[in-house]
Amino acid sequence: MTDPLLTRLAAPRAPTDTHLDLTDRLVDGWLRVPGPLGYLLVVVGARGVRYLRDAATGEDAFREEYRRRFARPVLASTGRAPRGLLPALRGQPSRPRIDLDDATGFERAVLAATARIPAGETRPYGWVAREAGRPRAVRAVGTVLARNPVPLLVPCHRVTRADGRLGDYMFGAAAKATLLRGEDADVDGLAALADRGVALLGRDTTGVVCLPSCHHARRITDAHRREFRSAAEALAAGYRACRDCRPALPA
DNA sequence: TTTACGGCTGACA
DNA sequence: GTGTCAGCCGTAA
Numbered sequence: 001m002t003d004p005l006l007t008r009l010a011a012p013r014a015p016t017d018t019h020l021d022l023t024d025r026l027v028d029g030w031l032r033v034p035g036p037l038g039y040l041l042v043v044v045g046a047r048g049v050r051y052l053r054d055a056a057t058g059e060d061a062f063r064e065e066y067r068r069r070f071a072r073p074v075l076a077s078t079g080r081a082p083r084g085l086l087p088a089l090r091g092q093p094s095r096p097r098i099d100l101d102d103a104t105g106f107e108r109a110v111l112a113a114t115a116r117i118p119a120g121e122t123r124p125y126g127w128v129a130r131e132a133g134r135p136r137a138v139r140a141v142g143t144v145l146a147r148n149p150v151p152l153l154v155p156c157h158r159v160t161r162a163d164g165r166l167g168d169y170m171f172g173a174a175a176k177a178t179l180l181r182g183e184d185a186d187v188d189g190l191a192a193l194a195d196r197g198v199a200l201l202g203r204d205t206t207g208v209v210c211l212p213s214c215h216h217a218r219r220i221t222d223a224h225r226r227e228f229r230s231a232a233e234a235l236a237a238g239y240r241a242c243r244d245c246r247p248a249l250p251a
Numbered sequence: 252t253t254t255a256c257g258g259c260t261g262a263c264a
Numbered sequence: 265g266t267g268t269c270a271g272c273c274g275t276a277a
Contacts, residue, residue: 104274104275106273106274106275107274107275124259124260125258125259125260126259126260129259129273134273134274136271136272136273137272137273137274138259138260138272138273139256139257139259139260139271139272139273139274140257140259140272140273140274140275141258141259141273141274142257142258142259143256143257143258143259143273143274143275144258144274144275145258146257146258147275148258156258159258160258161258161259161260162259162260162261163260163261166258167258167259168257168258168259169258170258173258176258253277254276254277255275255276255277256274256275256276257273257274257275259271259272260270260271260272261269261270261271262268262269262270262271263267263268263269264266264267264268264269
């Protein structure tokens with residue numbers, strides 16, 4: 001019904017980026033900023049953060065990769081980090097502007113769904129696929145997240161395998177665990193549940209079933225916690241899906 | 252237009 | 265418990 005292009009054209013222009021000088025408004029610029037695991041290289045365009053990678057990549061490789069991927073050059077920025085970027089990288093609830101104009105519709109849907117995963121919680125790839133409106137495109141979700149232009153800002157480290165293992169990560173599986181622990185996720189507890197084949201946790205007083213990392217699940221007392229190995233098992237026991245973490249239950 | 256390739260998943264040894 | 269395989273699907277070349 002509404003043409004996305006028209007929507008964008010009709011949108012009010014972004015406020016002037018006072019932290020950028022004229023050059024930065026014409027050409028994307030990269031800068032080096034501290035991140036949770038070490039320094040990062042970040043490309044900032046006039047519309048927001050466009051690209052972020054580990055500084056260990058090396059500046060030359062970083063610039064080359066950016067040029068190849070976005071078909072445009074990137075210069076060293078003379079500006080400072082845009083508003084909100086540094087706090088967001090420190091884990092504070094800050095939302096720097098992110099420019100995903102080059103992403104496809106599917107990529108944007110995947111990144112948007114991933115961005116909705118609360119800090120300290122995890123969701124399976126299949127959950128992201130469902131939230132993105134392509135429930136069977138699980139593998140494709142992995143492909144999108146593997147090339148997430150703005151990791152950390154779009155928290156792809158919170159997307160894990162369906163069996164409870166953490167799965168792979170752009171910066172390495174160990175970094176994924178470190179980041180999650182830094183958000184106070186109970187990585188070891190979740191792994192222990194997964195090892196026992198527990199896929200969902202229910203609260204018998206409410207009949208609501210959650211993904212194990214859901215903040216509601218963490219508050220279930222031992223006396224009222226009910227463990228389920230599958231969604232079908234929870235459904236058969238009369239439980240309904242938590243409205244926050246939205247585990248997939250068969251219809 | 253076609254093909255190959257994954258940060259996956261579920262089923263079955 | 266672990267290993268393998270086929271199926272899945274959006275992208276890039």
